[in-house]
Amino acid sequence: MAKLEIGQPAPDFALPNQDGKMVRLSDFRGRKLVAYFYPRDNTPGCTREAEGFRDLHDQIVAAGAEVVGGSKDSVSSHAKFHSKLQLPFDLLSDPNHSVLEAYGAWGTRTMYGKTSEGTIRSTVIVDEEGRVAAVFPKVKPDGHAQEVLETI
Numbered sequence: 001m002a003k004l005e006i007g008q009p010a011p012d013f014a015l016p017n018q019d020g021k022m023v024r025l026s027d028f029r030g031r032k033l034v035a036y037f038y039p040r041d042n043t044p045g046c047t048r049e050a051e052g053f054r055d056l057h058d059q060i061v062a063a064g065a066e067v068v069g070g071s072k073d074s075v076s077s078h079a080k081f082h083s084k085l086q087l088p089f090d091l092l093s094d095p096n097h098s099v100l101e102a103y104g105a106w107g108t109r110t111m112y113g114k115t116s117e118g119t120i121r122s123t124v125i126v127d128e129e130g131r132v133a134a135v136f137p138k139v140k141p142d143g144h145a146q147e148v149l150e151t152i
Helices: 044-055 057-062 075-085 098-102 144-151
Strands: 014-016 022-024 032-037 065-071 090-093 106-111 114-119 122-126 132-136
Touching (some): 014 090, 044 057, 044 075, 057 144, 065 098, 122 144
Parallel strands (some): 032 065, 065 090
Antiparallel strands (some): 032 122, 122 132
16 A cells, blocks of 8 residues: 655546546646545445535635545446535546555455455545645544545
């Protein structure tokens, strides 16, 4: 699992969004980017986290940042989740988890006493020049969007 350092260039990415359109890190040059990574569409914690970013989206944009969510779920799964929650930001599909790994959001996790490889709920804020500005390595879904807004 990669460990991101504040000030280092953010790992580049090009992933399809919920509509199959490619989204790249370079698309956000000149603006801050909040990239949040979550385990699965349509699960309780991931739904609450997405709703938090949805509900504070206008304030986050007003603070000069864009939001993207990312998981290993498919484009079609993201399309349903995106539509169901009426999200105003893209959900990026990373089925081979290469971007999740680059952003430190993939690794060994323990749930209910079982250890497995998977997505680690985390968030990275990238600055206007494409450098890592903040890292939230282990996120709790409730209240996280507010915490990110306060950090921006």
